[in-house]
Amino acid sequence: MPQTSCFNLVFSASPGNVRTALNDLCVFLENNTISENHVGTAQIVAGEVLNNVVEHATRHQADGRIEITCEITFESLIFTVCDNGTPMPRGGIPNKGLPPVDTTLDNLPEGGFGWALVHLLTSGITYHRRQDKNCLKFTLPAIGKSSLSE
Template identity: 45%
Template sequence: MLADTGAVSVMGCSASGGAGFALVTMPADSESVRAGLDRALRSSPLRGLGADDRDRAEILLAEVLNNIVEHAYRGGKGEIRLLLRMESGRLCLVIEDEGEAMPGGHLPAGTLPDAACLPEGGFGWFLIRALASEIAYARRGRTNRLDVTMTCEQ
C-alpha cells in the first residue's frame, strides 16, 4: 500500500520523497472526495500548474475518485489514497483503493455516449481517457491500483 512504502514508481516517474510529491488520503464518499480534491489542488505538485492544466487535472481527478466511490466501494465505507507528483511536464498519479475490482479486471472502454440520445451518464471514463496520456490498472491482493499520467501543456 502507498501509505506503507517509502518509494513508489509511477509510469517511470520515480516518487521517492523530495519536493513536488504529495499523498492525499480520503474516505470513500462524495463529500470527502470534494475535500480531498481541494487538498490535492493546493498540494505542491498541483498548485504551480497553469489554469488550463489545473482545470484538466481537477476534472480527471474528480472522475477517477468519484468512480471509486460509486463503483469500487458502491457507497460502502473505505479509503482512497492519491499520490501526486510532477515530473518533466507530466503529472503522475497513483490512486489506490480496497473496493471491488474492475469488472473483468480491465479498464472501461470509455466510449463517448451519443449526445443526440441525451445521455445522463457514461461520461466519466470518456473524460478520464480524453485527459490522460497513459493509464494502467492492476489488482494486487485486495487493492486496486490505477496509474495515470497527464501531460501538462503550460
C-alpha cells in the same frame, strides 16, 4: 535531473471527502506553480476517478479507503489512485468510447461519459488489482516547469 514534488493523501471514501481531497490537490498544484489550466484539468480527471471509486468500487463498504498520489515531474503530473473496493468490471479500465447519443434528449444515457473524458485528457492509463486493492495510474502530459505559468 528534474526536481519532483509529491502529493499523497489517504481518506475514507465519501463524496464530502472527495471534495476535500480535490481542494487539497488543487492547492498543492497551485503552490507548485502549475498553471490554472493544468490545475483545472487535473481537478476534472481526478474528480471523475475519485467519484467513480465512491459511487462504484466502495459503494457498499463502510470501510472504503482511497489513496491518491500526484507526482510533479518536469514533463507531467503522474497520478496513482488506489482503493480497497470491488474490482473494475471485467477486470479492466472501461473503454474509451462514448455511450450512444443518437436518441432523444429524454432518452440520453445517465452515465458513461466520464471514462471517455479520462481517456481523452490522460495518457499511459493503467489498472491493476493487487492484494485486494485497485490501482489506477495515469499521466497528464506536457506541463514542464518552463511552461507552467500561462
